[in-house]
Amino acid sequence: MKVGDTVVSQSEDGKQSVSTVTKLDQPVRDHMCQINFSDGDTLKLTSEHPLLTQDGWKAIDPTQTYKENPDLVVSTLEKGDRVSTSDGNSAEVASLACWSERIQTYNLILDDGVNTYFADGYLAHNKDPDPEPPPPTCSCPAGYHAGDVRDTDCKGRRFSSQGCNAQQNALCGSVGGKPCALWGQQGRCGCGLDCDENDDCVYACNDTWEIANCVPDATPTPTPNPVTILSRGMVVSLSDTTCPTVRASSEGADGTVHQFLSGSASQPAPQTQSGTTYVQFNNLIQGDYTIDPVPPANYSLVRACWSQEPGGSQGEGVSRTLAGVDTLTWDLGFILSPWGQVQGGDVYGTTSVLSLLPQSASPRLFNLDGDGGDPGVVTYGNSYDFAAESTGADPQGADLVSSKNWLVNETHATINWYDTFFRRFGSPTVPDYDCTIAPCAITQPPSRATAYFVSGDMTTSGSWSVGTGDSLVFLVDGNLTIDDSIRITGRGFVGFVVSGNITVSGSVGSAAANVTPNIEGVFITSPTGSFSTGQSTNPGQEKLVVKGTIVAGTITLQRDLGDGNTTNPAELFIYNPLLLVTMPEAMKETKIAWQEVAP
Known part of the structure; x- marks a missing residue:
C-alpha cells in the first residue's frame, strides 16, 4: 500500500465510494491478532483496530483503541459479533486470538476525509491522523504573555519592516500578511527568519515595532473537590465475565497496581491492592479519568465495571468523567491467562514461540522430557517468551525452555506440504x-494403502480408533473439523493433509489434570492454513491433549481452564516418534546415499 493507491471507503451515511490514499502512517507493532469467521474467512489485524459490527464499533482491545481514537466509542469485540462486509452483509466472529510479533502496520489517511474503509472486505476505522502543526502566530503562545518592553536589548532601536529582503517578507507575509519584523529573538534587532513562538514576541505600537519577552502565565492552583475513586481487581472465570459476577467474586487479584493513564485530570501515586480491598484515591480534581491497571503476572483484564454516585449509574469501560461531588467505583475483572506445554517433540515458530508459564506450574518448563528422557528443540524466528512475569534477570524465560534449555534462533524455507503429498x-x-x-460428516472408513481424497470441507463423525496394521490418510481439499476423539492403539497410523484450516471442536477435551490424548495422528495444513484448538464448550472438560505431529502456517491455542490455569496447561502436545515408522512410504522423506567408487 502506498500514497496514491485507492480503496473502497464508506461515509457515515453508509454510502460507498472510491477514495485515494493521501498519507500513510507506518507504525511498527509488537503483536498481531487473527479473527476467524464462521464462514471460514480470516482477518489479521492489531488489537486496537476497530471494526464496525451490528452493535457499533468494536475492537479486540478497546483500551488501546482509546489511546489512538479517544473520541471514538468502542467496545470489546467478542465471539458471536457480526462484522460489516463490503457486500452489505456481515460475517459472524467464530473465534479470535493474539500473539507477540514485531510487524509493520499501515494507517491510511484518505483524500475525502472519510475515516472508514474496507480492509480485506471488512469495514474498519483508521487511527485519528496526527494534527498538522499550527502556523506561527503573532502573539505569545498559549500559557505565555508579553512582559516588559526590552528596548535596551536593541540599544534603543525599534523594529521596522525596512531592510527586509524578499524572502523574509514572503515568509512573514504568509502569516497573516504581517511584515517580517513581526518576528525576532531577544538581542536581535534585525529582520529574522526564525519564527520560534517560544522566543521573544515582537509587536506593533504606533506603526513601530518593539520587543517584549514572552513570560509564562501563572499556573492557577486547582481547587480540590471532594472527588473520590475506588478501584479493585477481582478474579473471574472465562465462562462468566459479566459485571454482576465480577462484583460478586470472592477472589481478589492481589498485587494489582492501580494507576491512571497519562492525560487523566489527576495523577495520584499508584496504589497496590491487597486481597479484595479497594484502593482509594481521595481529593481528586474534576475531569476525565482512565484507569490503567497493572495486574499480577499472567492475568488479563477482561471487564471494567463502574458505578457512580450520586445517582447510582452503572456501566462498563475504563474511562469516566467526574464532575461535582462524585464517587466513582471500578470493579475490574481479571482472568488467569491460559498456557500450553509440549512433551518430547521439537517446536518451530517462523516468527515467535509464546507460552507464558505461571510460577505455580510444575514442572515449570515449556518442553517436557519425552519417553526417551530428553526434551525436543525449540526453534524461533524472531522472539520467544515463556515467563509470565515481565521483570527479573530473564523476563523471556530462557531457563524455562526445557530441562536442557535447547533453544535455537533460526528460520527454515516454507514448504507447501499439501501440494507435496497430493x-x-x-x-x-x-x-x-x-x-x-x-x-x-465422515465416520471412520476401512484401512487402505492409498489416501482418501476429500473435495470440500470435512468433519470427522464419532470417535475413531485406529489399531495395529491399520493406516488412514486423508487428503482434504478444504477445511477439516475434528468433532470427536481420534485414538491410535498399537502400531496404527492416521494422518490428515489439508489445504485449508484444521479446527478441533470445542466438545473434544478432558479434565485439567488429564494427560491421555484426546486426538492422535499427523495433522498438516498448507502454509496459509491454521490449526486451531477450538474454544471449549464442555465445562470441566476444557483441556486438549494431542499426541503426534502438527504442521501448520499458524497454530492458534484457544483452550482456557479458568482457575485450572494455575497449575495445568490448557493444551498439551505429546510427540509420538512411532508415527515416523508407521506412516506410509509416500509421506517419508527420501534419503540419498552417495558413495565414491574407483573408475
Whole structure:
C-alpha cells in the first residue's frame, strides 16, 4: 500500500465510494491478532483496530483503541459479533486470538476525509491522523504573555519592516500578511527568519515595532473537590465475565497496581491492592479519568465495571468523567491467562514461540522430557517468551525452555506440504467424498494403502480408533473439523493433509489434570492454513491433549481452564516418534546415499 493507491471507503451515511490514499502512517507493532469467521474467512489485524459490527464499533482491545481514537466509542469485540462486509452483509466472529510479533502496520489517511474503509472486505476505522502543526502566530503562545518592553536589548532601536529582503517578507507575509519584523529573538534587532513562538514576541505600537519577552502565565492552583475513586481487581472465570459476577467474586487479584493513564485530570501515586480491598484515591480534581491497571503476572483484564454516585449509574469501560461531588467505583475483572506445554517433540515458530508459564506450574518448563528422557528443540524466528512475569534477570524465560534449555534462533524455507503429498499420493482426480455442496460428516472408513481424497470441507463423525496394521490418510481439499476423539492403539497410523484450516471442536477435551490424548495422528495444513484448538464448550472438560505431529502456517491455542490455569496447561502436545515408522512410504522423506567408487 502506498500514497496514491485507492480503496473502497464508506461515509457515515453508509454510502460507498472510491477514495485515494493521501498519507500513510507506518507504525511498527509488537503483536498481531487473527479473527476467524464462521464462514471460514480470516482477518489479521492489531488489537486496537476497530471494526464496525451490528452493535457499533468494536475492537479486540478497546483500551488501546482509546489511546489512538479517544473520541471514538468502542467496545470489546467478542465471539458471536457480526462484522460489516463490503457486500452489505456481515460475517459472524467464530473465534479470535493474539500473539507477540514485531510487524509493520499501515494507517491510511484518505483524500475525502472519510475515516472508514474496507480492509480485506471488512469495514474498519483508521487511527485519528496526527494534527498538522499550527502556523506561527503573532502573539505569545498559549500559557505565555508579553512582559516588559526590552528596548535596551536593541540599544534603543525599534523594529521596522525596512531592510527586509524578499524572502523574509514572503515568509512573514504568509502569516497573516504581517511584515517580517513581526518576528525576532531577544538581542536581535534585525529582520529574522526564525519564527520560534517560544522566543521573544515582537509587536506593533504606533506603526513601530518593539520587543517584549514572552513570560509564562501563572499556573492557577486547582481547587480540590471532594472527588473520590475506588478501584479493585477481582478474579473471574472465562465462562462468566459479566459485571454482576465480577462484583460478586470472592477472589481478589492481589498485587494489582492501580494507576491512571497519562492525560487523566489527576495523577495520584499508584496504589497496590491487597486481597479484595479497594484502593482509594481521595481529593481528586474534576475531569476525565482512565484507569490503567497493572495486574499480577499472567492475568488479563477482561471487564471494567463502574458505578457512580450520586445517582447510582452503572456501566462498563475504563474511562469516566467526574464532575461535582462524585464517587466513582471500578470493579475490574481479571482472568488467569491460559498456557500450553509440549512433551518430547521439537517446536518451530517462523516468527515467535509464546507460552507464558505461571510460577505455580510444575514442572515449570515449556518442553517436557519425552519417553526417551530428553526434551525436543525449540526453534524461533524472531522472539520467544515463556515467563509470565515481565521483570527479573530473564523476563523471556530462557531457563524455562526445557530441562536442557535447547533453544535455537533460526528460520527454515516454507514448504507447501499439501501440494507435496497430493503429488506423492498420485494427484487423485476423483474424490472419495464430494463435500463441495455441503460439509461431509465422515465416520471412520476401512484401512487402505492409498489416501482418501476429500473435495470440500470435512468433519470427522464419532470417535475413531485406529489399531495395529491399520493406516488412514486423508487428503482434504478444504477445511477439516475434528468433532470427536481420534485414538491410535498399537502400531496404527492416521494422518490428515489439508489445504485449508484444521479446527478441533470445542466438545473434544478432558479434565485439567488429564494427560491421555484426546486426538492422535499427523495433522498438516498448507502454509496459509491454521490449526486451531477450538474454544471449549464442555465445562470441566476444557483441556486438549494431542499426541503426534502438527504442521501448520499458524497454530492458534484457544483452550482456557479458568482457575485450572494455575497449575495445568490448557493444551498439551505429546510427540509420538512411532508415527515416523508407521506412516506410509509416500509421506517419508527420501534419503540419498552417495558413495565414491574407483573408475
